[in-house]
Amino acid sequence: MTGVMGPESSPRSDGRGELSASLEESLAPIRVASYPVGVLFSGGVDSSLLAWELRLRPSTVLLTMGRKGSADLTAGKAGAERIGLPWEGREVGETEVRAVALRFETELDGVPHLTRSVLVSLALAMEGATPSVLLCGQGADELFLGYAHYRGLGPLEAERRSREDLSRLHERDWPRTLEIARKVGKQLVAPYLSDRFESAALRIPINVRLPGDHPKRFFREWALERGVPPELVERPKKAVQYGSGVDPLVRRLRRRSA
Numbered sequence: 001m002t003g004v005m006g007p008e009s010s011p012r013s014d015g016r017g018e019l020s021a022s023l024e025e026s027l028a029p030i031r032v033a034s035y036p037v038g039v040l041f042s043g044g045v046d047s048s049l050l051a052w053e054l055r056l057r058p059s060t061v062l063l064t065m066g067r068k069g070s071a072d073l074t075a076g077k078a079g080a081e082r083i084g085l086p087w088e089g090r091e092v093g094e095t096e097v098r099a100v101a102l103r104f105e106t107e108l109d110g111v112p113h114l115t116r117s118v119l120v121s122l123a124l125a126m127e128g129a130t131p132s133v134l135l136c137g138q139g140a141d142e143l144f145l146g147y148a149h150y151r152g153l154g155p156l157e158a159e160r161r162s163r164e165d166l167s168r169l170h171e172r173d174w175p176r177t178l179e180i181a182r183k184v185g186k187q188l189v190a191p192y193l194s195d196r197f198e199s200a201a202l203r204i205p206i207n208v209r210l211p212g213d214h215p216k217r218f219f220r221e222w223a224l225e226r227g228v229p230p231e232l233v234e235r236p237k238k239a240v241q242y243g244s245g246v247d248p249l250v251r252r253l254r255r256r257s258a
Contacts, residue, residue, distance in 0.1 A: 015204035016222055019197070026194035027053055030135065038063045038131035040122070041087070042243055043075030045216065046137030046146075048232040049223045050191060051083050054135075063134070065090045065125040067245035071238055082229055090128035097249040100124055104183070107176045115173055117241035117250045123180045124246065132186055138174065139192035142166040143201040144219035145211045146237055159206040169193075 030037055031054070039054065041047045041062035054060045062083070064076025068091050080087030100123045101108065108116050126134060141147050142165040150158055174193065181188035191197060201209075209218050215237045224233045241247040 015200060015208070016225070018200040019204070019222065020226070022194065022197040022200040023053070023191060026191040026197050030054065030133075030189070031057055033133075035059065035133060036061065036131040038088075038129045038134045039085075040065075040125050040129075040134055040136045041076050041079065042072045042238070042240060043079035043232065044137075044235050044237060044243070045220055045223050045228070045233050046140040046192070048079055048083070048228050048235075049226060050135050050137060051079070051085060052223075052226065052228045052232075055083050055085055059131075061086045061088055061131060063088050063090070063125065063129050063131075065092060065121070065128060065244055065246075067092060067249070070243065070245040072240070072243035072245075075235060075243070079232055079235075082232065088130060090125070092124050092128075092244075092246065094249050094252070096124060097246060098253055100127065101250070101253060104180055107180050111172070111176070113251070113254070114241075116254075117247045118173070118239070119176060119180065120250050121240045121244050121246045122177055123184070124244075125240075126181055126186045126188065127184045129186065133189065134181070134186050135189050135191065137192060138177070138190040139166075139169065139198065140216065140219060141237075142169055143192065143198065143209075144216045145209055146216040146219070148215075150211055151213075151215075153210075155206045155210065158210055162206070162209075166198075 036059040038061050039047055039051050041051055041064050051062055062080040062085050064072055066073040073089050077087055077089060097120060100120050104123055108119055142162060145158060145162060178188060211217050220233050
């Protein structure tokens with residue numbers, strides 16, 4: 001296996017037991033519920049861990065959105081087959097992106113392009129979902145240093161950037177996402193943003209969470225220990241707006257309206 005150490009060679013961290021217990025706690029209400037649940041699924045490690053944890057739960061479906069031929073649609077279908085859960089794919093194009101941008105103009109107002117592109121992508125994914133309760137992997141990148149700007153940082157700077165990113169998510173981006181979910185009639189759940197899980201993650205020393213040359217290295221090793229298949233653990237990180245192919249459409253529409 002390349003890039004991520006297997007369970008037999010992975011260095012143990014005192015925080016992993018608490019992290020696993022907090023994930024179990026955050027998923028407990030979903031496990032026992034009888035209603036259908038969807039997982040917004042890119043085939044990457046964040047959503048794959050959630051899908052894996054719910055693989056034995058009845059009425060669970062994996063949902064992937066993207067342009068025709070996009071990386072996420074390809075990986076989402078393959079990942080769902082590997083996990084053994086039903087899958088729904090939604091193809092979108094410029095018409096759907098334009099409609100979402102108009103419908104959620106208030107939620108998209110005043111945010112940087114990157115945030116706008118993420119919110120449009122999430123809106124498209126939620127809008128096309130069949131179940132009314134949806135799980136997403138928001139928070140994993142901030143807690144486990146998945147973004148490119150963490151690469152090469154030392155512990156102090158990485159911790160500062162992580163805290164800043166997490167604050168921005170809680171104070172600006174997540175409330176806007178929840179409002180979009182409400183408007184499309186969906187309940188959006190982010191297990192990685194539960195109080196206990198977030199606290200457990202932040203108690204793991206920052207030097208343990210540093211990515212090195214592999215984004216979210218610690219998170220990937222932990223997901224592997226939880227049983228997630230190696231090919232899903234190792235999938236290179238691709239943010240939703242890029243993996244889905246939505247970002248170029250958002251940019252094109254913005255240029256036309258400028």
